[in-house]
Amino acid sequence: MSQEKSAARFSRRDLFYLGALLLVAFLVGLRGILNYGYIGQDFDPHNLLIKTFPGGYGYGLTNPPGLYFLGNLIYRHVTDVYYLEIFAFLFLVLNLAGLWVLFELLWRMIGSWRLRYAAAALITFIPFRTIHSLVLASDALTVPLFVAIVLLTLRLFRNPRSVFTWAGLSLTLSAALMIKYTFVGLLVPIAFVVGIKTFQDLTLRQGLRCLALVVFALGIPAMVFLLQMRESRKLGGQTTSGHWKAKETPSIMRWSDILLPQRSDVEIFSAPQYFRDKVYVTRKYSYLGLVHLTSFTDSQNFFQTPPAGVSTDWKQRAQASFFRDRSPRSQTFSALSVAWCLPLSMLAIAGTLGCGALALHALFFPARARVPAETIVVTALAAGFYAPVFFSLTRLGDPYTPGYWLPRLVLPGLLVFFALGYVLLDAGAKNGPPRREKITGTLSLVHAAVACGIFIALLF
Numbered sequence: 001m002s003q004e005k006s007a008a009r010f011s012r013r014d015l016f017y018l019g020a021l022l023l024v025a026f027l028v029g030l031r032g033i034l035n036y037g038y039i040g041q042d043f044d045p046h047n048l049l050i051k052t053f054p055g056g057y058g059y060g061l062t063n064p065p066g067l068y069f070l071g072n073l074i075y076r077h078v079t080d081v082y083y084l085e086i087f088a089f090l091f092l093v094l095n096l097a098g099l100w101v102l103f104e105l106l107w108r109m110i111g112s113w114r115l116r117y118a119a120a121a122l123i124t125f126i127p128f129r130t131i132h133s134l135v136l137a138s139d140a141l142t143v144p145l146f147v148a149i150v151l152l153t154l155r156l157f158r159n160p161r162s163v164f165t166w167a168g169l170s171l172t173l174s175a176a177l178m179i180k181y182t183f184v185g186l187l188v189p190i191a192f193v194v195g196i197k198t199f200q201d202l203t204l205r206q207g208l209r210c211l212a213l214v215v216f217a218l219g220i221p222a223m224v225f226l227l228q229m230r231e232s233r234k235l236g237g238q239t240t241s242g243h244w245k246a247k248e249t250p251s252i253m254r255w256s257d258i259l260l261p262q263r264s265d266v267e268i269f270s271a272p273q274y275f276r277d278k279v280y281v282t283r284k285y286s287y288l289g290l291v292h293l294t295s296f297t298d299s300q301n302f303f304q305t306p307p308a309g310v311s312t313d314w315k316q317r318a319q320a321s322f323f324r325d326r327s328p329r330s331q332t333f334s335a336l337s338v339a340w341c342l343p344l345s346m347l348a349i350a351g352t353l354g355c356g357a358l359a360l361h362a363l364f365f366p367a368r369a370r371v372p373a374e375t376i377v378v379t380a381l382a383a384g385f386y387a388p389v390f391f392s393l394t395r396l397g398d399p400y401t402p403g404y405w406l407p408r409l410v411l412p413g414l415l416v417f418f419a420l421g422y423v424l425l426d427a428g429a430k431n432g433p434p435r436r437e438k439i440t441g442t443l444s445l446v447h448a449a450v451a452c453g454i455f456i457a458l459l460f
Contacts, residue, residue, distance in 0.1 A: 010107065017117060018103050021124045022096050028125075028456060029092040032134050032303050036310070036318065038088035040135035040302045041403070043321040047084070047136065051075055060235035064228060066179035067138045084136065084319065091140040095133035098144040099124060101151065106419060108374045110426045114441025118448035119422035122344065123415050125452040127337070127459065128295045128407040131302050138180040139408040145176040145183070146385065146412035153190050153377050160198040160210045166217040173221035177228070181239060182388050182409070184225045187218050189384035193376060196363055243396050243404075251394040253405075258287040258393055265289035271334035273326055274300040274403075282400045287393070288345075290405045295414070296341040296455075297334040301326050303459045333458035341451055347421030348414075354424040355379045375423060378416055386413035 010018065032038075049057055050071035057065055074090075075083040103120050110116045123129065132139045152169040155162060169190070176183040191214055198214075199207045232240040245252065268289050272279050279285065279293065293299060301324040310318050326334070359376040362369035389409050393399050407414050425444060429437040 010104075014107070014113075014116075018100070018120060021120060022099065024456075025096060025099070025124050025130070026092065028130060028459065029096075029134060031460070032130075033085055033088045033092070034312075035303065036306055036322075037131065037134045037303050038084055038091075038136045039318075039321050040131075040137065041300065043136055046071075047319065050083070050087075050136075051080075058235055058237075059228060059231035059239075060237035062238045063138050064178045064181060066175070067141070069178075071136075082317070085317070087136065088134050091134055094141065094144040095129075098147045101147040102143075102415075102419070105147075105150070105374050105378055106422075108372055109378070109423050111430055112426050112437055112441045114438075114445045115422045115426045115429075118441070118444040119419045121448045121452050122422075123419050125455045126295065126415070126418060127298055127455050129411065129415055130455070130459065131298060132408040132411055135302055135408070137408070139411050141179050142176075142182075142385075143412045143415065145172065145179060146381070148172050149176065149183075149186060149190075150378055150381055153194065153381065154373060156190075156194045157197050157373050157377055160194055160202070160213075161206070163213065166213050170217040170220045173218070174224045177221050177224050181225065181228070182385060184222075185384040185386070185388040186381055187222055187384075189380035191218055193363060193380050200366060243392075245395060245397040252282060252396065253287065253393045253399040255394060257283060258390075260286060261288050262286045268293040269335060269338050271297050271331060271338050275323070280400050280403055282398075284400075287405055291407060291414075292342070292345045293338060294405075295345070295407050295418075296337045298326070298330070298459055304330060330458050330460070333454050337451070337454045337458055340447075340454060343447070344418060344421065344451065347425070348417045351419075351421035351424040352379070352383075352417045354427070355420045356383065358427065370427065371423075379420060382413040382416035382420075384413075386410045386417070 029037075046067070049061075049068045053065070053068040053072040057068055071083065071087055074086050078086055102123060106116055106119050110119060129143070133143070134140060149169065149172055152165055152172060155165045156169065159165070173183060173186065176186075195211070195214060198210045202210065229240055231237075236242070262283075262285070265285055265288070268285060271293070274280065274294070279290065279299065285293070298304065304324040304326055306312065306318075307322060307324060310322055355371070355375055356379055358371045359379045362371050362376055389404065393404065396404055399405060422444065425440055429440040
């Protein structure tokens with residue numbers, strides 16, 4: 001498929017289908033808010049910082065100040081009683097808007113309507129996205145910011161001389177880095193894909209002018225990041241000092257632990273729970289096993305029904321963390337989810353590697369491109385977002401106990417990887433006979449539909 005002929009409009013049937021997906025996701029999210037789904041990992045310190053910001057905040061902490069600034073605005077100027085519910089509702093709406101943009105991108109990247117529908121359903125209801133679009137943490141804001149950066153990068157990929165687009169991208173990246181440091185990983189792939197396209201399409205003189213725009217526009221968010229890291233270093237912060245292992249000491253999580261499954265991974269098919277079953281114990285499971293388990297279950301039980309002692313009265317909402325137990329029904333569906341979705345994790349790995357190769361080929365040989373511009377940009381930026389966490393795992397002092405392998409830390413990148421599995425299926429199926437494309441699409445859609453039913457069931 002040509003890079004320039006990738007437009008795909010929603011049909012009336014598409015609009016009805018996607019609208020139904022978002023409506024159900026909205027209702028699931030509302031139920032999550034009513035059941036305190038925003039109370040998750042590190043809730044108490046996050047909540048305290050929101051109420052006291054800027055007091056108590058310092059760059060010695062793990063997160064930038066953006067989350068606390070936004071939360072404090074709601075707490076001080078909207079309501080100091082239901083500020084958590086309001087903030088969670090804002091998260092929910094922004095993430096659904098981000099999903100709509102991802103739908104549009106998928107429609108340009110995938111030709112088969114069945115595979116489009118399967119991909120859209122999966123990224124809408126996959127548990128780690130559903131849960132962490134509400135949990136009070138910076139992760140809840142990453143998908144909407146990520147898709148905004150993708151759209152701006154796509155515009156520059158097609159017209160790198162647009163000063164206004166560069167300005168918008170620079171401001172959006174700078175804002176994103178005030179929310180989550182991981183966005184620094186997008187700077188290199190943006191410069192890479194736009195830089196190559198610039199010198200392919202423009203004269204040397206025009207390209208050098210655009211290069212100055214690239215350096216200036218990406219230099220601003222880079223400086224925002226470096227200034228924050230300097231402040232963290234001054235305070236001996238977790239981001240610059242506390243996380244890392246001592247030099248010349250062996251890695252706690254080795255590359256073999258990251259890239260290869262291990263025999264004990266078979267235990268994840270019983271859907272062990274994060275706290276009760278201590279899945280975070282060092283090398284208890286491989287990285288692949290941990291990511292699969294926590295992508296397709298509510299591993300920390302954030303969406304489970306609150307215990308009897310927690311008030312469900314709207315006028316007496318709890319504002320402190322509490323522990324939840326998983327219901328027997330949820331446990332059954334969680335175990336089913338881990339087994340049923342194993343092909344999706346395998347497909348995500350294949351899709352990421354395959355689409356990465358196709359994207360590089362299209363970037364360097366545009367006349368023979370087999371994927372559209374959207375696939376190039378989305379794949380590059382998803383890899384960029386994933387990279388800072390992924391390549392840090394072997395250098396961390398303790399990657400297991402704090403959960404640096406959790407999907408929430410790489411949410412938009414991992415979400416895209418699961419979608420790329422369907423992009424690769426589409427690329428392979430459309431090169432074969434029409435019957436193969438239909439069979440592949442139908443099986444994928446049925447499998448995704450069953451998976452989504454399981455996801456909703458395990459969250460209730």
